[in-house]
Amino acid sequence: MSATPRLMRRAGIALTALALASTAAACSAGGDAGSAGGSTLTIDTSFVIKSLDPGHVYEATGNTAVHAMYDTLLTFHGADMSKPQPDLATSYQASADAKTFTFHLRKDATFGNGDKLTADDVVFSLNRLRNLKASPSVTVANLTASKTDAYTVVVHAAKADPNVPVILTQPYTGIVNSKLVKAKGGTDGADAAKTDSAQKYLDATSAGSGPYLLDSFDASSQLVLKANPKYWGAKPKFSRVVLRNMDVQNQKLTMSRAKGPELALDLSGKMLEGLPSSLRQSSADDTFYFLTLNADPKISKTTSNPAFVQAVRAAIDYRGVARLFGGNASPAAGVVPPAFPGALPASEAQHQDLAKARKLLADAGLHAPSVKLMYPSITYRGVDLGTIATKVQGDAKKAGIRLTLDPQPLTSFLNAQQSGKVAMRFSPQSLNYPVAASLVNNLAPGQGTAATTGWTVARADQDVVAAGKKVQATLDPAAQQRALQDWQRLLNQHSPYIPMAYNSGVVVAAPTLSGAVYAPAGWQVDIAAVGTK
């Protein structure tokens, strides 16, 4: 049985017409939106965002947008992390005991709706942030704000903290219009965690004094900013900014064809290879990747043995690991990344010594020790962490250590890490706020990460404990940086941490753009500083 040729011809014609229609539609689809000119800046990034309320924001995309919409008392410009610069505060004084900080506000700052920005707004914003008990609240839990007059604010730290000015550069300390936010259910009362209901409003409308205002926000697709016509500072170059949620692979393709004002925030490591040389790249090593070995003998007799930790430390091929991270990476010298004052010089980078590793194991009576290495099975800044873990496994094997890889989904990894029951783990780590001393709060014995590693004050070398305390007690910045370096050298000898490599976020920008500088301060790029050449 067969069909007639006429029917076959008709079917063929129909299919050809369909194919032609599809092709015509594709062909007429024009160039990419990103290449559109005008005063729209397009920023491609894989969205990590939940909220645009400064009291709740803590994720990368949110920080970038909130920094553009809300001014802070102080700020950093570009990649220079040496000293906070004036923003809403024209100047400040710190007391000798690093507990009282007095900020003098500029008098010409206004919010997007025209209201004047005063000390009341600053006090409300900082106290609300603390009392909301959301993710960023932890950093300011020690701080209380009050005013002495309409343009003077005093921030009091319950414990001495010379880093308060740095904390007050962070997007989550952005100043909101207190009158407006209170009208929308906001409160800075002690019960704000239960009673504040302004987040919904602030996710849809900005209430800041920054160079941009929120036009629209959809956490799945795009976030649109428009220039604030009442901005007190220099007008931003672009009247409209569109942050598009875009897969990393797609960002690479898009930037490869970018001609107009467009930049991408997630191309890093190996993803940078093959990009046109005309694109501008900006980076600063602000993240370190490290192994953590549990110091609690109840969790692992092997990893809690200091000789084993030192053997693993000697077994790692640091240069090889850094190469896997791509061109911007470098082997680690300590836990402070080079983007921040207090980092160890590159000449002190760790290096592989397999003979030393084998001797340490033999002297400790550890024959073919075996440990499970847990890590989050994610691609972070363009690098598959599984690749790094496999490299570590191979290096350890050369020293006679058997590591069994245990990749976990991110949430499971974080959960396991939090339980404190993981023998050995590998993960990236950034600073909580852009000052290296903040690492002491997290890594010193008994603190956040240390606590989940079984590294208590009792188990730690007392020299390390003392060095950490010295960092926190040193108020002079230069002296604190020296103390940080000493602390890191001791960590390299006596801690359960093995920093392996530094890596960076990268801003990849179209050739026509200027000012697209990667900001290690926490907001990736200062959108208002981006212009055209």
Place this chain on the structure above:
Amino acid sequence: MTATTTAAAGTRPAARRPRVPNLVRFLGKRVAITIGLLWGVTVVTFALVHVVPGDAATANLSEQALNDPAVVAAYRAKWGLDQPIWQQYLHYLGNLLHGDLGTSQQTGRPVLTDLVQYVPATLELAVPSMILALVVGTAVGMLAAVRHGRASDQVVRVGSLLGLSTPPFWLSLVVLYLFFYLLGVSPSGGRLSPQFAPPPSVTGMYTVDAALAGQWAAAWDAVQHLVLPVLVLTCLTVATLIRFVRSAMLEVLQQDYIRAAYAKGLPTRTVLGRHLLRAGLVPVITVSGLAFASLLSGTVLVENIFGWPGLGQYAFRSATGLDLPSILGVSLFVALVYTGVNLLVDLLYGLIDPRIRLS
């Protein structure tokens, strides 16, 4: 009157009982099954989310915040996670009965509002993909069946096998590379170019809404953004359809009545169009229904690569954030889609094949 009726009913109950039409009984049964199914979905989803390793606080708070018990406690209290699981479930069920699907931990909005926003975006991809897949799949499948064993049949079989074996993310990247990067004839992703603002929402589908608002440039831009993801989804769906259509048609072609039709001298067009197509469509409708439901609920990878803010992306974000209200909302929607599509398929059977209608 009542007494008389009762007495009569006592003697001849069967004759007096009001007769419920078959279709109403059928629909009633299906609605009851659907309610039971939805309840089952809430139980299973609720249990699964609590069984998987991980915790909503861990997924949604910063690492630093997790070290502060006060912040963790505040988060748990805010989202009701500090209550026993059974209490959380009863609370959810109570709200559900009042049409409240809860509030998403990811977006901070009611889940229903989220669904109303994201479902139309996915529909905008799924509907044209399904229509194209049906047209192409039926035509090519029939062609392969009537040319059974010939070269064209072999080509179609290999082609559909390739389509079935192709991972969606790979095909998405390939078409992007080809049409956007190499040829430069297509946008790279998203629903609209950055210079366009979304049109006023009526249906939630940008192509339709922009046209309704008379924003023709935006409408055309939205159509251009549809092309590549629709192409990928069509390719993936059409591969399945071709195989089913071919196999169904081959079976019908062996039937005596087809031979009889040819023997009577009926033109091939009539034989294929009236006898072959109609009989062969029954199994195809089943597959099409499932394929459409799958398009509505399973386009996660394609949506991610094309930056398409639809239900797939929403489901993905909800799952990775262990956002229970959103996960439940999506699960209920998907269950509703599958039951709805199956019901529609059952009704269509009756329309196409009178034997099924009678039985």
